[in-house]
Amino acid sequence: MCRHLAYLGPPVTLRALLYDPPHSLVRQSWAPRDMRGGGTVNADGFGVGWYPGGGDGRDAAPVRYRRAGPIWSDPTLPELAAVTTSGAVLAAVRSGTVGMPVQESAAAPFAEGRWLFSHNGVVRGWPDSVLGLAGALPVRDLLTLDAPTDSALLWALVRHRLRAGASMDEAVTATVREVAAAAPGSRLNLLLTDGVSVVASVWDHALSVRAASGAVLLASEPVDDAPGWREVPDGRWVRAGPDGVRLGELG
Numbered sequence: 001m002c003r004h005l006a007y008l009g010p011p012v013t014l015r016a017l018l019y020d021p022p023h024s025l026v027r028q029s030w031a032p033r034d035m036r037g038g039g040t041v042n043a044d045g046f047g048v049g050w051y052p053g054g055g056d057g058r059d060a061a062p063v064r065y066r067r068a069g070p071i072w073s074d075p076t077l078p079e080l081a082a083v084t085t086s087g088a089v090l091a092a093v094r095s096g097t098v099g100m101p102v103q104e105s106a107a108a109p110f111a112e113g114r115w116l117f118s119h120n121g122v123v124r125g126w127p128d129s130v131l132g133l134a135g136a137l138p139v140r141d142l143l144t145l146d147a148p149t150d151s152a153l154l155w156a157l158v159r160h161r162l163r164a165g166a167s168m169d170e171a172v173t174a175t176v177r178e179v180a181a182a183a184p185g186s187r188l189n190l191l192l193t194d195g196v197s198v199v200a201s202v203w204d205h206a207l208s209v210r211a212a213s214g215a216v217l218l219a220s221e222p223v224d225d226a227p228g229w230r231e232v233p234d235g236r237w238v239r240a241g242p243d244g245v246r247l248g249e250l251g
Helices: 014-018 025-030 077-083 128-135 139-143 150-163 168-182
Strands: 003-013 046-050 063-067 085-093 110-112 115-122 187-193 198-202 208-212 215-219 236-241 244-249
Touching (some): 003 014, 003 025, 014 046, 139 150, 150 168, 168 187
Antiparallel strands (some): 046 085
């Protein structure tokens, strides 16, 4: 399974999020603590998306940096992370499901307009289990999937709802419910942000959240041993933003 995180708060460097914590996302790429459901490392690509200008994402579309190789082997990211500051970040390291391609376009975050999206998990029975859901999408969306992967299809399903005017909460929760019904046993931890708020789901995997000093960090695994981390219970969704942290039931 992949690892991902989202940050909202006072501007910080990407390095402070990705490299500096003792159990940072970079460390999780090769020494994860919780890889339930398979996999030992997250070496099949990575991506970082941030809202530029040092702010909280209100005034600019996000920028992405993605690669198909392991995050620990990238020679450019450490220098980029040291000088790039943002108050809204989404990042992920990938452990690709067997049979799915390892390519840059398959790495989260996926993006359109102001939205960034990531998926940690797997759709069981892929692709047959979700043929009906895929068939309900516009043909153009299917022809232009970022990659032939379950995560890319999940993004297309979420994005279709967002385009139709659904809130981020509605787009994430409705997608998780319909995919879970069509493909039982799937692991559906989704992260979606517009740079101002972030919505996440916990479905048969793990997610922790810490809110302190005007900042909130959601991560597959706590990045340090600081107080304040709390695990989001399975079967819940969480929304974090200017109005605080709120949890709801997915079932």
